Amino acid sequence: MFLGVSKRFDISRILVYAVLTAICVIVMVPFFLIVSSSLTSTQTLTLHGYSIIPTHFSFLAYRYIFRYPAVLLHAYGVTITITVVGTVGSVLLTSMMGYVLSRKDFRLVRPATFYVFFTMLFSGGLVPYYILMTHYLHLENSIFSMIIPGVITPFNVLIMKGFLAKIPVEIIESAKVDGASEFRIFFRMVLPLSTPALATLGLLVSFAYWGEWFNALLFINNQNLVPLQLMLYNIMNTVNFLANNPEGAATGLHVSLSSLPTISAQMAMVVLAAGPMMIIFPFFRRYFVQGLTVGSLKS
Amino acid sequence: MRRGDWELLALASPGIIYLLVMAYFPMVGAIVAFKTYLYNKGIFGSPWDGLQNFQFFFRSQEFLSITRNTIGYNLAFIFLGTVVAIGLAILMFFIHRNKGAVSVYQTVLFLPYFSSWIVVEYIVYGFLSQQHGLIDHAFFPPNHGINWYESPQYWPYILTAANLWHGVGFSTLIYFAGIMGIDPTYYEVAAIDGASRWQIVRRIMIPMLSPLIAILVIIALGSIFNADFGLFYFVPNNSAFLFPTTQVINTYVFRALIDLGQIGMSAAVGLYQSVVGLGAVILANYVVKKLNPDNALW
Numbered sequence: 001m002f003l004g005v006s007k008r009f010d011i012s013r014i015l016v017y018a019v020l021t022a023i024c025v026i027v028m029v030p031f032f033l034i035v036s037s038s039l040t041s042t043q044t045l046t047l048h049g050y051s052i053i054p055t056h057f058s059f060l061a062y063r064y065i066f067r068y069p070a071v072l073l074h075a076y077g078v079t080i081t082i083t084v085v086g087t088v089g090s091v092l093l094t095s096m097m098g099y100v101l102s103r104k105d106f107r108l109v110r111p112a113t114f115y116v117f118f119t120m121l122f123s124g125g126l127v128p129y130y131i132l133m134t135h136y137l138h139l140e141n142s143i144f145s146m147i148i149p150g151v152i153t154p155f156n157v158l159i160m161k162g163f164l165a166k167i168p169v170e171i172i173e174s175a176k177v178d179g180a181s182e183f184r185i186f187f188r189m190v191l192p193l194s195t196p197a198l199a200t201l202g203l204l205v206s207f208a209y210w211g212e213w214f215n216a217l218l219f220i221n222n223q224n225l226v227p228l229q230l231m232l233y234n235i236m237n238t239v240n241f242l243a244n245n246p247e248g249a250a251t252g253l254h255v256s257l258s259s260l261p262t263i264s265a266q267m268a269m270v271v272l273a274a275g276p277m278m279i280i281f282p283f284f285r286r287y288f289v290q291g292l293t294v295g296s297l298k299s
Numbered sequence: 300m301r302r303g304d305w306e307l308l309a310l311a312s313p314g315i316i317y318l319l320v321m322a323y324f325p326m327v328g329a330i331v332a333f334k335t336y337l338y339n340k341g342i343f344g345s346p347w348d349g350l351q352n353f354q355f356f357f358r359s360q361e362f363l364s365i366t367r368n369t370i371g372y373n374l375a376f377i378f379l380g381t382v383v384a385i386g387l388a389i390l391m392f393f394i395h396r397n398k399g400a401v402s403v404y405q406t407v408l409f410l411p412y413f414s415s416w417i418v419v420e421y422i423v424y425g426f427l428s429q430q431h432g433l434i435d436h437a438f439f440p441p442n443h444g445i446n447w448y449e450s451p452q453y454w455p456y457i458l459t460a461a462n463l464w465h466g467v468g469f470s471t472l473i474y475f476a477g478i479m480g481i482d483p484t485y486y487e488v489a490a491i492d493g494a495s496r497w498q499i500v501r502r503i504m505i506p507m508l509s510p511l512i513a514i515l516v517i518i519a520l521g522s523i524f525n526a527d528f529g530l531f532y533f534v535p536n537n538s539a540f541l542f543p544t545t546q547v548i549n550t551y552v553f554r555a556l557i558d559l560g561q562i563g564m565s566a567a568v569g570l571y572q573s574v575v576g577l578g579a580v581i582l583a584n585y586v587v588k589k590l591n592p593d594n595a596l597w
Contacts, residue, residue, distance in 0.1 A: 012496070016393045017400070023387070024407040027464060030422040031410070033433060037425060049436030050425045097314030100307045107304045112311060117597070119318055122577045124325030125569025126552050127332075127562060128342065132325055135341055152317045182306035211415050214528070218557070232417045233533065236424075263431065270421050278413045282406050289472045 061268035098160025163197035352567035384470035408468030416529030
């Protein structure tokens with residue numbers, strides 16, 4: 001039968017497993033490449049190139065990084081700071097706004113929803129944004145340049161509106177009859193009732209902050225404020241620069257040779273910077289889908 | 300306005316002010332596209348220069364090539380992404396009783412979604428780098444490999460593959476959830492009537508999924524002028540040789556602004572992108588409304 005109730009040997013089911021398994025192996029190959037290169041000595045890499053399975057194990061790259069962990073730890077510090085501060089601020093402000101839009105008895109609910117929704121349809125573009133951040137808000141080389149831009153996104157507000165609209169109207173009505181103010185209702189009743197929604201939002205937002213590089217690329221030159229992703233990009237750029245200007249490397253033009261990561265150290269850095277996120281976030285995959293499906297509900 | 304309305308307005312006011320500054324101010328600031336920007340004068344103090352910035356861009360060769368690249372890549376991404384994701388979701392449905400296996404497959408397919416485009420840059424470099432790349436070492440005699448980072452003709456395929464690898468797990472999850480939401484009695488009745496698996500997929504599953512497919516495709520078409528900046532900026536490793544096939548509107552604006560400091564011109568290109576983008580969203584929504592009013596965005 002169609003749903004696979006039949007007990008007879010079913011060749012097509014085996015085929016389905018085979019195809020899916022093959023695709024998953026192909027999807028994993030790039031990760032093997034990174035991990036295996038980080039575990040291979042640079043000499044082997046130079047001789048035989050990158051490989052998917054390491055032939056000569058070497059933990060030298062990791063030992064090298066752990067001996068001088070300052071850059072990596074500092075980038076972790078920056079990323080953790082913007083993630084924590086950004087997520088807390090975002091969950092609070094987004095749920096406040098989303099809650100107001102979810103209240104169908106609010107007189108201005110339609111214009112307010114449009115006010116949020118329109119920013120999804122049209123934007124001034126990169127240049128006015130850049131001028132706003134640098135010329136008017138003076139956020140260049142400030143950690144807030146990586147926090148403020150993601151605090152409220154219209155998409156997240158509409159997700160929260162969708163979530164919070166599920167709170168029964170009777171609860172809010174009865175609180176109003178008891179004379180509670182809207183602030184009291186929101187902070188004392190709505191927020192505690194919607195912790196699952198807040199957790200989902202917090203997950204989506206923290207994922208976005210953790211992977212931040214766009215604003216860092218635009219606004220951060222200060223080495224002390226470089227987050228993880230930008231750190232990886234800077235390492236790649238240094239390597240490119242040296243590959244294209246070998247004589248520059250010899251004279252130590254822009255980079256001191258001691259800070260030059262070897263190929264395997266470079267890959268070990270990728271593993272250490274990007275790895276933890278890839279282990280933690282997939283556990284929450286159903287919340288990512290939930291967020292999207294609720295968000296696409298019609299307003 | 301009752302007292303409660305004022306209180307609700309106060310509750311929303313941080314968000315309202317935030318969007319006023321971060322979203323609406325830049326919309327007004329887009330007038331810088333019609334000005335010669337002077338750093339000390341700001342947007343509003345700088346002198347007007349009419350359509351000069353636009354003329355410069357629309358007469359350049361880049362106008363056609365970056366528009367073509369942006370639309371072409373997005374169409375390829377939407378088409379392939381949708382077809383592959385639906386295919387994988389249907390395959391998973393065939394074995395959905397085996398929850399453990401489905402969960403493992405979903406997790407593996409979803410993993411690339413959590414790697415940033417910068418990590419993808421490293422991965423692609425690992426495969427293609429001329430000195431140590433996996434592909435050149437494995438498939439070509441020494442020193443006879445392809446110089447990938449100077450050969451633009453290969454990059455439409457490379458970037459499409461990278462994008463599919465990165466995003467297909469997410470779409471598969473959504474379509475799988477959509478398939479699981481279909482009432483199974485439809486299949487049971489069809490199976491009793493002697494329908495084959497393929498017939499059930501074609502005659503029941505795909506039609507039942509079509510509203511979801513339509514919404515997702517149309518939302519994607521609405522942002523057809525908006526390229527995924529990270530993919531196009533990082534993955535080709537900033538190689539100028541590849542610009543003919545890797546430069547899209549977003550990277551062009553970024554490079555004109557940051558690398559060249561051409562503020563007026565890059566603002567003009569950005570405004571052009573926003574305006575045609577708005578047109579695309581409105582058109583897409585209009586089409587959905589005609590097909591099925593319930594699925595429209597507004």
